[in-house]
Amino acid sequence: MSSGAPATDLDPGEAARQTLAQRRSEQLLSAAAQLMERDGSQSVSMHAVAEEAGVSVGLIYRYFGGKHDLLLAVIVNVLDAFGRQVPAAIQAAGADPVTRLAAAFRAYCEVIDSHRHAAVLTHRESKSLSDEGLETIKRLEVETSEPLRTVIREGIDAGVLTPVDVDLVAYDLLLLAQAWPLKHWYFERTLGFEDYVRRQTALALAALLQPHRRRSYRHLLEAAG
Amino acid sequence: MSSGAPATDLDPGEAARQTLAQRRSEQLLSAAAQLMERDGSQSVSMHAVAEEAGVSVGLIYRYFGGKHDLLLAVIVNVLDAFGRQVPAAIQAAGADPVTRLAAAFRAYCEVIDSHRHAAVLTHRESKSLSDEGLETIKRLEVETSEPLRTVIREGIDAGVLTPVDVDLVAYDLLLLAQAWPLKHWYFERTLGFEDYVRRQTALALAALLQPHRRRSYRHLLEAAG
Amino acid sequence: MSSGAPATDLDPGEAARQTLAQRRSEQLLSAAAQLMERDGSQSVSMHAVAEEAGVSVGLIYRYFGGKHDLLLAVIVNVLDAFGRQVPAAIQAAGADPVTRLAAAFRAYCEVIDSHRHAAVLTHRESKSLSDEGLETIKRLEVETSEPLRTVIREGIDAGVLTPVDVDLVAYDLLLLAQAWPLKHWYFERTLGFEDYVRRQTALALAALLQPHRRRSYRHLLEAAG
Amino acid sequence: MSSGAPATDLDPGEAARQTLAQRRSEQLLSAAAQLMERDGSQSVSMHAVAEEAGVSVGLIYRYFGGKHDLLLAVIVNVLDAFGRQVPAAIQAAGADPVTRLAAAFRAYCEVIDSHRHAAVLTHRESKSLSDEGLETIKRLEVETSEPLRTVIREGIDAGVLTPVDVDLVAYDLLLLAQAWPLKHWYFERTLGFEDYVRRQTALALAALLQPHRRRSYRHLLEAAG
DNA sequence: TATGAATGAGCCTTCATTCAT
């Protein structure tokens, strides 16, 4: 990454153009995500997206093939965030399998929280997508949830977790993470993000931890109350 | 008007009309549910509902005020099924708190299974409902999930379950039940209804059971593998 | 009406049936008129008419060919009232041409008042009528306004009225009569039926009376203030 | 940006857009007026308006909020024409009150003639308007008929006209003006615009002129025959 | 690159009319 001006460098004009295109793309994606998250992709018109982004309708079609493409891009954007942030969080958690699992779950929740309801779009709007887009998303979902499965497997192999159905547990944890934005639906009283994550983590570990390892993670388990 | 004809008899015309109206209503509700579950209520046209039900568009408006009403009716229909079947299942399960809890969870799953994805509409389509409709649904959800909370509380009081956050656990169990129709999204391999229910039950009990009571419910816990 | 049972007498059953049919017809006509007058024929649905009349939709089609026919019947009904009441009023007014003219105008206003806005339907809804229906109405209008023209002509011939364009004056008087239900549109302050008729009569006579005959009709002329 | 280009110049694009918008607006208004006059606003579909204007349905909604708005705009358009042309005609008529009155009446008739039956919509279609729209129209009607009342008052004050009910007379004159497009309904024979105006003016003046001033306006009075 | 006027298919809803009962 040092000297030697890589051959891939673009001339300044080209760079500026790329930058603009990139900026536009993000600007549109962000506007679309914000509206779609709030109202569901069906309720959001291209005009609304254009207005939110401060550009004209026509411009959207320069960057995205149409509404379906835009929706797909919004979803892929969220999934990419999983792909980037979850492995990083796991790695940062150190070597202990349980700590890593807790970190992974928390990372999922955080991505979902920062993208609010957008994650919900994944399943909700599947019918608006082309078969190809649907395949892309399914593949990305499997890919981005793989770290979770891996970390569970590690825990089992290390003898810290009971030998459970890895796929099912990963499935459940993803559900609980994705259900965070729905909390206001069920809980009248305020339930903060921290509490939600800690309590769900505690519940999950109560189910997964080998009995004789429970006291090692008392700090994680006791959050449940 | 002499003897022989019970006073409670409706005249045949009236009776037939009631039957017809009921049949129509169910027919329409079923068609609407099927399509809305599959594609989301927004993507389903009234024409499509009519076609699916084998009637004309105009007829729908004799039975439902419009599209919003129809959606609301579909959702309420599911929630009503919860309200009827879950308490019955709990009662039929006998006195043991854990058995009752397992029965309640299974009952939720069964209603959701028999109404396929319709249960999902509840949270998905909230934007399409009137404030009044939304209130109705929220109220019904709280009401119909109350048996689950009650049964958990019983378990805790009986000292069989660990003292957890009842609301949160109920929330999670409902999520797992409602997530059953999504299983095809995450699980490539086939996962039957029985396996799904048994494994989820096992996981849940692993998290909830007091350690010293675990061996009493070994038959429920061992399904997890 | 005593003995002798005229040959035209129907047997009781037939009579009752005729009576029923007649009653139904009037009942429907009255309901239709009431609604159409208030909202315009286009805004009134056949269901609304049926409901107003306390019968089923289907029954209307036994008595009238359809909505157009019903509208036509309502209009003809009003025109018939002109044909019946105006000549009677003129005759009852005696021999004086001016008194007869005033009586004719008043009679028009009264019919229009008792049929409220229905008279307006005549011109308003012409596009809803078949050519044949339109012809019927035009013919009836000419017929029913003939007495007015006659009475004006009498006045001119008698030297009481100035020799004006009879058709135009009749046209104007009909307009003023038909405009009575619109009065609330223009007049904020209350203007009663009596005042309206008297003042319009006074204005008309001011235009029509021969100068040297004015003092004979001072009582009619002075209402104008 | 140097000299030669006046600062007040709009850039061409903006100017063209304004022109286009105005042209479109008039084009749509004219098409709508033409159809609504002929068939009543209720019978005219937006599709028909679009077709008549040679544009697509959707475009109408860029310029008018909907059908109600369109109707309101058509009506307001006529009333605006009154507001512009009537005062101008009165002023151009000079100082004589009677000449001014005649000019005012003629101006009303001319506006109505050039907008054909559109003026009729005012009273006919009140049911299709919002309360707000109705208020707008009533206010405009009062405003635009004020010149007529003023000119009548002037005549009375000058001692040329008899002291009549100003509101009622103005009401009648407006009616006669608005009734011009209905003439084909009542008059089999052809009655030209000139004849109509002259004869109605003559009749009106016959009713309004002070006896001793009649000979001064013999040219206006004698048109009545 | 960017605009936004314009299109037109499609949606929800209404309602005149029919017909089996």
Add this chain to the structure above:
DNA sequence: AATGAATGAAGGCTCATTCAT
């Protein structure tokens, strides 16, 4: 004679998409 369930064409309106500028 009377009902009212059922139909389906048509209307008002929206919005994804295109294209001339």
